[in-house]
Amino acid sequence: MIRFVSAFCFILIVGEVFQVQCEPSKFVKEDKHLYDVVNEQASQKYFATKRKINNNDFKVSGAEAKKVWMYIRHGTRSLKRFEIPILTGLESVAKQVVESFKNEKSVPFSKNAWDKLKTWKLDVSVDRSQSHGKVDMITSSGKTELESVAKNYQGRFPSLFTNKYSPDQFHLLHSTEERCKESMEVFFGKIFGKNAAEGINGTVEGTEYEGIVEAYRVYVDSVQPGQRPANVELPKFQQLPAYKTMVERIVKEFRLKVTDYNTKQKLVSNIFDMCRYEEAWYSNHSAWCSFFKADDIKMLQYGVDLYNFYEWGYGIDQNNKIQCPTIRDMVKSFEGGAAPVTAYFTHIPEVSLHLVAMHAYPEKQKLTADNYGAMSKRVWQSSKLVPFAANFAAVLYGNNQVKFFMNEELVQLSWCKKGVCNLSDLKKNFSQCF
Template sequence: MDWKIFQLIVLYIGYLGLSVESQCLENNDTHKCKLGTKTPYRLIANLNDSLINYPGCIEKKIWLLVRHGTRFPGKKYVPIMMSKLPHLQELILSSYVANRSRLMPDHISQIAKWKLNFAEDAVMKLAEEGEREMIDLAERFQSRFPTLFPEKYSNLTYKFKYTATQRTEESAKHFALGLFGLQGSKDVWFPEPEYRDPILRFYKRCQRWRKEVDKNPKAYEEEQKFIQSSVVSDTLKDISSFLGFQVDYEAANLMYTICAFETAWYSNSESAWCNVFQPKHFKVLEFAEDLKYYWIDGYGYPLTYEQACPALRDMFNFFQSKEDANVTAYFTHSGTILKLLSLIRVAKDIEPLKHDSYTLHEDRRVWRVSMIDAFASNLAFVLYDCKSKNPAILVMHQERIVHLPGCPKNMPCPLSIMKNLYPDNEEECQFDTMCGLDGNV
């Protein structure tokens, strides 16, 4: 076996742990597992909620970071969906009538019946599926760590916080509903959210990152070069032949996006738009999205993940504080999750993702936002008091145990090792300096 392939397999197994309960781990070939950041959490969730025990260790605290649940589209997409999807619908139906399409009759019937089914004022708001994701997630964590998550709420035990958005606020409240029930969740206290929260949305405060990465066209070059590549060009020709009319990348991506959203919103029905693609098309569209997030929110630029150190430092401070709280639960966004994952080196491929590496990475990359950054994605750090190793930390991503580089396997990582591996104090996490907030850009 090629050594690099072997290393990738080891990384993949280490990242996923031993759990194979999710649909996408059992059957990764389905298009539902290739929907990027719009993938519904139910497809990747670890449904094994049995107690997590380590001999000689007692769990003491948990620091939990959760991306909001399934939401409705943002204001950038809604007008485009409302104007362009009905036009594409007409083209698909006309092409079928003219006998130019290779779509199946039942798929055409679904397209013919389709209507955009959400209110314009629902923009960016949490969907019903997102509410369920939060309730279920809370219940599973409570089952795994019952001593950390008592069923009766106390503001001395629990610390909740969300960003200044409806989708994270509602996510936090439904997570509380899963922990305490309808009546008990009414007693939960949430602090006033900050617009640019220094822990939950640190990147909104990092002027240098916003200028040099987020707003820099160069940071999007790999994605754009891939979109202009022969791989994408051949894919668009194939989709055009399949549908019977010319399809450009913008149209293909729009249909891919509504397929993803509707798959997330409706657990009991199929999106009509998913049928306009074949399995190989989903692979290409997913890779384009992975490239974007790799270079904007992931490993592409060191500043991108180094700026996540305030969140990691907050975790270390919480674990070393003498306060009574044993749960910190933060509700945030995709950008926070991906940057922090990159800082702790989770889902890191041996070779960087580039526009010309599709063949290399097609079926064996670990940076797949469909798996690592679905709706309701989460990252948990659990503090243990162990007789042999003293304080130690267990890391979980998507409710699965993660073995971090430099840490022992099959057990929590000693706090001393974690502190050596990652920035845990102000001297090692000089956010203002790296982000140009002290005047030194």
């Protein structure tokens, strides 16, 4: 039984035991700048980054668009199955933190974060009405992202994105993962009408297109032990004094009950993941983000980018050719009699590696564990470049000129003139794939 004795204290009665427990009366001011940094640097949602979209970039003087070839990452999703037991562990962390501060007058949280932390539970499917209670499915926010991108492209190219499906007009495929199937249905449901895309058989499993839509997965399955160098830069970064200082400060400030450094580091990484997920799902100032300062977010996101740079970025030479199947398919679709609209729904490794194969967004120097301080303006920022619903589009115009777009922004390649490329130059400049 609970009896309140003041605005901030209450008596908890268990049997004959009486305990006075007090709620904190002093909270820190919510740091809005922190959430600006989360959205700008670390959030995975498509609309977190302010994009400079110029619709005039989608036009070529004196020529109509003839074909569009698109490569699209699925929209914001709920958790993968393997992530659930890891992040469910934060429920006990939240209880432990609240317990350790329950009789303190002041806490290192805003009132909003404190109230959320007291009752926090992991939302496995995020929105059961949308995700049918399943894991690893597109969320409501993911559907909104995809529908907005679809609406934008239909508005720019209405003669290509017609409102009725025909296999002669549309070549649509998705990876074997359910979230990519659902992304295709949502995207083209916006084009054709609600539920109109659900009957389209776009699976690539067992077809010649499996190595195009799932090129990275096919590559990984073929790699023999020792053929690919280990991804060592992130572990090195996490052992640097500055990184360790950040981890130890967070553990101490929030009274996290972990002892050895590796366990501390993994817990901080899990908290960061939960912060990023909840901001992508809800945009509601996740309580988990309040464990960090703005500089912490930047350092943790650099760790994410560091891993991605070597796994599916410019970090190793082998990555230059992994996505050659998509380069060849793109060029072939423009040179031959392919459908006017080609759209493949895939994953972050494939979209990232397609950019690498195109030599788009190159870094002047490699990201390493030791040059974090010099890389604040790096091009390879995965939260901006390949967030959920990231979309690449190649557009062929009537005068055999091509423009490339990433997340609806014009891609500038060194061999093109102000973003306008000649179709005849594609094979020469993507020579590693031909």
